Amino acid sequence: MTTAFVITVDGPAASGKGTLAVRLAADYGLPMLDSGLLYRAVAVSLQRAGGDLDDQDAAAAVARGLDAAALDDPAFRSRAAGEAASRVAAHPAVRAALLDLQRAFAAQPGGAVLDGRDMGTVICPQAPAKLFVTARPEVRAQRRWRQLATQGEGVSFEDVLADIGVRDARDSGRAASPMRPAPDAVLLDTSEMTIEQAADAARRIVEAARAGWVNS
Numbered sequence: 001m002t003t004a005f006v007i008t009v010d011g012p013a014a015s016g017k018g019t020l021a022v023r024l025a026a027d028y029g030l031p032m033l034d035s036g037l038l039y040r041a042v043a044v045s046l047q048r049a050g051g052d053l054d055d056q057d058a059a060a061a062v063a064r065g066l067d068a069a070a071l072d073d074p075a076f077r078s079r080a081a082g083e084a085a086s087r088v089a090a091h092p093a094v095r096a097a098l099l100d101l102q103r104a105f106a107a108q109p110g111g112a113v114l115d116g117r118d119m120g121t122v123i124c125p126q127a128p129a130k131l132f133v134t135a136r137p138e139v140r141a142q143r144r145w146r147q148l149a150t151q152g153e154g155v156s157f158e159d160v161l162a163d164i165g166v167r168d169a170r171d172s173g174r175a176a177s178p179m180r181p182a183p184d185a186v187l188l189d190t191s192e193m194t195i196e197q198a199a200d201a202a203r204r205i206v207e208a209a210r211a212g213w214v215n216s
């Protein structure tokens with residue numbers, strides 16, 4: 001059976017993976033799933049309901065009831081939401097509750113671009129094109145700091161850098177679907193690249209994977 005053309009784009013916070021996933025989705029005319037938004041929505045919804053981020057059962061109940069069509073709330077994009085998301089994302093029951101939705105997105109006949117932490121390892125290990133996008137923590141902190149500033153969140157660079165360290169440790173150290181490259185993922189370090197250079201490099205990686213996929 002041939003797998004639909006799925007591109008997975010995993011990597012740590014502010015590595016550039018989100019921007020690259022959007023570009024690739026536009027280039028190939030594919031729908032894109034920003035899976036981080038699902039965890040952000042679960043965390044913010046749980047907090048709004050007065051729940052505790054460490055309460056796995058409550059978080060999983062929110063995840064099971066998540067309306068995937070209502071993810072455009074700007075509150076989900078905040079710094080606090082990212083931090084809260086990484087706490088609920090460590091609960092295996094939350095991840096299990098979001099599994100079918102993500103796999104169904106990946107299984108669309110035309111293919112898809114999947115942006116996250118475990119897209120290539122857990123959600124769609126059979127994807128023909130897998131990228132793991134990374135960059136040095138200082139570079140990522142600089143990017144995230146600028147992005148937060150444009151969103152009107154005044155926060156110091158040092159605090160953003162510290163956040164990134166905490167998030168990296170939590171996302172890669174958790175037992176449930178830790179962030180890591182799939183064995184066949186191509187690593188793309190964007191530390192020294194402009195967005196255009198990174199987009200070109202990502203496209204080349206995908207083109208190479210596509211050539212192998214078409215001929216398989």
Ligand code: C5P
Nearest residue numbers: 035036037039085086089116117118171
């Ligand atoms: O990518 P984003 O920064 O929006 O993700 C927020 C948090 O959601 C991450 O730090 C991570 O803990 C969690 N996440 C995850 N698995 C994914 C996507 C995001 O655990 N596939």
